[in-house]
Amino acid sequence: MEEKIEQLLNEFPDKIKNAKTLKDCDMLFLELYGKKGHLTLLTREFRNLDKNLLQRIRPKFLSVKNLEIDLNKRKEEIREEGYRKLESEKLDLEEIASPASPDRNDGRRKGHLHPTTIFMQEIVELFKKLGFQQYDAPQIDTDYNNFEVLNIPPEHPARDLWDTLYINSKFEIRNSKLLLRTHTSNSQIHIMREFKPPIRMMVLGRCFRYENLDPRHEHTFDQFELVYIDKGLSMANLQFLSEYFLKHMFGQEIKVRLQPGYYPFTEPSAKILGECIFCKGSGCKICGGVGWLELAGAGMIHPKVLENGGVDPNIYSGIAWGVGPARMAMLKWGIEDIREFLKGDLKFLQKF
Ligand SMILES: [Zn+2]
Structure with a gap:
C-alpha cells in the first residue's frame, strides 16, 4: 500500500506538468479519481488496514489526493496559453480566397465587379450615346x-400586378403611406416635377416585391427605365429604342417586334419581343415553343400621368421603356436561377 502511494507521488506530478491539452488533463483525472482510478481503489482497501499503518500513510495519501489541485492549475494554464495564442494570431480579412491569381504580383486575388453591375454599366453607356442622362429616384417612396400618380388608384384591381412591401410606420407624406418601390416607374413623377420637357432620362436601381421566390422571381431586383418626353414622339421611336438596345445586346441579326401589353400608366402599352436567341425562332423549351422571348416592356406615357406631372399632353408625348437587367444577363450568359445574383456565392461570381 505504502509503495503504491509512493509510486503515484513520483509519477503523477510530472505527468500533470507534461499534459498538453485539456483532454490530457481529463484523462489523468480519470486515472486517479475515476471509478477504477488509483485513489478510488486505494480507499477501498483502507478498511482492511491496521490503524497504525493508516495513521502513517495518511499524510502521503493526502498529498496524492491533493494532486487534483495541481491538475486544475495545469488546466487553467492550458486555457491561458490558448487565449494568448488566439490573440497573437492575426485574422486577415483582406484576403480569404486561394489560390492566388496570376494577374496580381503581390499574390492576392484580384476582385471584379458583380455581373449585374457590369451589365448595368453597359446599358447606361449605351443610352448615354443617345443623350439620356442618369436619374436617381428614391427606393422608399410614397x-x-x-x-396613384401612375393611374393606379387605391383599391384598383391593377394593384394586384404588384405584391407590395409597405413600411410599417406612422410616418406619412401628404397622407400617403410609405412603401419600397415596386418599379422604377416611381421616377416618372419625380422627373416631371424636376425638369421641363424635352426630357431624356434613364433610371436604374433596386426595386422590391413581396414575391414567392423561385428561379425567375426574386424579392429584390434591379430595373432600368427610360423616361423620354418630347413633342411628336410615337410608337416608332419606341420601336427604334427597342431595336437599338436588343441589337446591341444580342447581335445585329436579332428580330424585334412589339405585342400589345398592359400597364396602367402607358397607353398604348407594348411588350417587346425578341426572336428567341436559343432556337432562332424555330421554337424551343426556353421560349415555350413560340420562337419569341419577352425582353422588355414599354408604352406611350398615359396623358393622365403627364398631366399629373404638370406636362401638357396636348403638346408633348412621352415614352416609358423598361427592362430587367438580371433577366437580360440570365439570357445572355445562360444563367438559370435569378437568385444566384444576390447569393454572394463565390463559385458563381468568379465565373464572370
Ligand atoms: Zn426558343
Whole structure:
C-alpha cells in the first residue's frame, strides 16, 4: 500500500506538468479519481488496514489526493496559453480566397465587379450615346408616387400586378403611406416635377416585391427605365429604342417586334419581343415553343400621368421603356436561377 502511494507521488506530478491539452488533463483525472482510478481503489482497501499503518500513510495519501489541485492549475494554464495564442494570431480579412491569381504580383486575388453591375454599366453607356442622362429616384417612396400618380388608384384591381412591401410606420407624406418601390416607374413623377420637357432620362436601381421566390422571381431586383418626353414622339421611336438596345445586346441579326401589353400608366402599352436567341425562332423549351422571348416592356406615357406631372399632353408625348437587367444577363450568359445574383456565392461570381 505504502509503495503504491509512493509510486503515484513520483509519477503523477510530472505527468500533470507534461499534459498538453485539456483532454490530457481529463484523462489523468480519470486515472486517479475515476471509478477504477488509483485513489478510488486505494480507499477501498483502507478498511482492511491496521490503524497504525493508516495513521502513517495518511499524510502521503493526502498529498496524492491533493494532486487534483495541481491538475486544475495545469488546466487553467492550458486555457491561458490558448487565449494568448488566439490573440497573437492575426485574422486577415483582406484576403480569404486561394489560390492566388496570376494577374496580381503581390499574390492576392484580384476582385471584379458583380455581373449585374457590369451589365448595368453597359446599358447606361449605351443610352448615354443617345443623350439620356442618369436619374436617381428614391427606393422608399410614397404610395402616391409609386401608384396613384401612375393611374393606379387605391383599391384598383391593377394593384394586384404588384405584391407590395409597405413600411410599417406612422410616418406619412401628404397622407400617403410609405412603401419600397415596386418599379422604377416611381421616377416618372419625380422627373416631371424636376425638369421641363424635352426630357431624356434613364433610371436604374433596386426595386422590391413581396414575391414567392423561385428561379425567375426574386424579392429584390434591379430595373432600368427610360423616361423620354418630347413633342411628336410615337410608337416608332419606341420601336427604334427597342431595336437599338436588343441589337446591341444580342447581335445585329436579332428580330424585334412589339405585342400589345398592359400597364396602367402607358397607353398604348407594348411588350417587346425578341426572336428567341436559343432556337432562332424555330421554337424551343426556353421560349415555350413560340420562337419569341419577352425582353422588355414599354408604352406611350398615359396623358393622365403627364398631366399629373404638370406636362401638357396636348403638346408633348412621352415614352416609358423598361427592362430587367438580371433577366437580360440570365439570357445572355445562360444563367438559370435569378437568385444566384444576390447569393454572394463565390463559385458563381468568379465565373464572370
Ligand atoms: Zn426558343
